[in-house]
Amino acid sequence: MNHNESSSNSGQGSHSRAAAAMALFQVLEKGESLSAALPHATNKLSDADKRLASAISYGVLRVLPSLNRLVGAKLDKPLKGKLKILHYLLLVGAYQLYCQRIKDHAAVSATVEAARVIGKRNHKGLVNGILRQLLREAPAADESQQRELPDDSMQNHPRWLFDAIQADHPEHASKILTENNTHPPMWLRVNQRFATRDDYLQQLQDSGIAAKADDSASNAIQLDSPCPVEKLPGFARGHVSVQDRSAQLAADQLNVDASHRVLDCCAAPGGKLLHLLEQHSFEQPVQAIDIDPKRLERVDENLERAGLSAVIHCADVASTNDWWDGEPFDRILLDAPCSATGVIRRHPDIKWLRRAEDINELAHLQNQILSSLWPLLKPGGELLYATCSILRQENQTQIESFLKQQSGASLIPITAAHETLQLLPGEYGGDGFFYARLKKAQ
Numbered sequence: 001m002n003h004n005e006s007s008s009n010s011g012q013g014s015h016s017r018a019a020a021a022m023a024l025f026q027v028l029e030k031g032e033s034l035s036a037a038l039p040h041a042t043n044k045l046s047d048a049d050k051r052l053a054s055a056i057s058y059g060v061l062r063v064l065p066s067l068n069r070l071v072g073a074k075l076d077k078p079l080k081g082k083l084k085i086l087h088y089l090l091l092v093g094a095y096q097l098y099c100q101r102i103k104d105h106a107a108v109s110a111t112v113e114a115a116r117v118i119g120k121r122n123h124k125g126l127v128n129g130i131l132r133q134l135l136r137e138a139p140a141a142d143e144s145q146q147r148e149l150p151d152d153s154m155q156n157h158p159r160w161l162f163d164a165i166q167a168d169h170p171e172h173a174s175k176i177l178t179e180n181n182t183h184p185p186m187w188l189r190v191n192q193r194f195a196t197r198d199d200y201l202q203q204l205q206d207s208g209i210a211a212k213a214d215d216s217a218s219n220a221i222q223l224d225s226p227c228p229v230e231k232l233p234g235f236a237r238g239h240v241s242v243q244d245r246s247a248q249l250a251a252d253q254l255n256v257d258a259s260h261r262v263l264d265c266c267a268a269p270g271g272k273l274l275h276l277l278e279q280h281s282f283e284q285p286v287q288a289i290d291i292d293p294k295r296l297e298r299v300d301e302n303l304e305r306a307g308l309s310a311v312i313h314c315a316d317v318a319s320t321n322d323w324w325d326g327e328p329f330d331r332i333l334l335d336a337p338c339s340a341t342g343v344i345r346r347h348p349d350i351k352w353l354r355r356a357e358d359i360n361e362l363a364h365l366q367n368q369i370l371s372s373l374w375p376l377l378k379p380g381g382e383l384l385y386a387t388c389s390i391l392r393q394e395n396q397t398q399i400e401s402f403l404k405q406q407s408g409a410s411l412i413p414i415t416a417a418h419e420t421l422q423l424l425p426g427e428y429g430g431d432g433f434f435y436a437r438l439k440k441a442q
């Protein structure tokens with residue numbers, strides 16, 4: 001969360017604050033994802049300014065209700081219409097004062113100047129006045145000390161999600177809510193075709209990048225602090241990829257060997273596909289399908305980077321007549337579209353973009369996809385169902401109702417103690433993820 005900036009030059013950094021406010025506006029007023037809004041808002045900025053705009057906008061979304069309360073209390077009436085962008089700029093200012101190690105005067109002057117950048121020159125006084133009020137009310141003992149944000153009774157989550165987490169994970173709810181608001185670690189997956197994990201750890205150490213291995217996930221390495229991918233040894237040649245530890249379990253859980261005919265459903269951007277291809281030299285090409293042509297471009301890039309290949313279909317997986325050649329599969333990986341409630345620490349916008357009613361719709365879609373894929377599996381074949389959700393309705397309940405619908409389907413337990421695997425955010429340092437292994441009767 002911390003970002004050092006000692007500049008006192010009044011104009012400096014105003015573009016990064018303006019970009020953060022504009023990206024937040026797009027997310028919270030227009031419903032765009034932050035990963036789509038940020039590149040657009042920051043495309044003319046230097047790399048340093050891009051990083052700062054990103055740190056601020058991700059950070060604001062993690063503690064949005066607390067910041068709204070702080071800023072709202074200082075406004076005589078809510079900023080609406082054309083002035084709404086100023087509300088987001090004030091959140092940007094408050095976030096710096098409360099959550100970042102930026103000198104107060106630099107944070108205030110850059111944010112005030114950002115009002116001009118966003119075309120609100122006449123409101124510089126308003127921004128200055130409110131940020132200075134915040135400073136007066138919460139004086140910091142010294143410039144490096146952070147102020148304490150007002151508590152939020154739902155730990156900065158929307159009511160429906162707070163309730164769902166309490167209902168589904170009563171014993172772990174508080175930990176999940178805390179994890180959701182923290183900055184996640186960066187995980188790497190070592191391509192075992194080029195190096196063992198220990199060899200790659202050594203390469204990282206030689207490059208001055210501190211990291212540690214995780215013995216519970218065979219190719220996983222956790223970096224001590226995030227690092228641009230260009231600095232990772234061999235990244236451009238596919239020696240390593242960025243992938244969360246929990247997501248790395250899919251390739252092993254699929255239980256494949258090189259003779260299998262494999263289908264990867266909902267494959268973009270290709271993280272799990274690449275992992276499978278790195279692990280096995282398949283006798284028949286793996287088939288991968290996704291509905292989103294833009295996301296499929298990322299699959300192509302990833303395959304090219306690693307020098308690997310697969311047969312790619314751009315289609316709705318449920319419309320099997322459009323893309324299936326009629327040959328059944330030994331293994332199917334279904335990384336289903338889901339609420340992504342397990343990856344909120346990576347995508348804090350999910351808290352504010354998702355609605356309670358989305359969960360029913362997603363559960364319906366997941367069931368529809370599962371049911372359309374099941375006939376494509378050979379007798380005795382296995383389907384791995386995965387989501388990055390932590391909600392029962394998309395996970396355990398989904399699988400229970402599928403097992404009731406399909407008499408020929410059974411569960412292969414993930415461990416002796418667990419039929420399915422529900423990982424929670426932060427467990428082993430990874431994201432929230434769910435896995436269920438389904439077997440088709442002979």
Ligand SMILES: C[S@@+](CC[C@H](N)C(=O)[O-])C[C@H]1O[C@@H](n2cnc3c(N)ncnc32)[C@H](O)[C@@H]1O
Pocket residue numbers: 265266267268269270271272273289290291292295315316317318335336337338
């Ligand atoms: C969780 S992401 C997949 C991540 C991917 N498996 C990986 O490891 O990189 C879910 C994907 O499902 C795709 N999707 C959603 N609905 C779909 C459908 N009806 N048919 C095919 N793909 C779909 C989305 O475009 C998205 O890329």
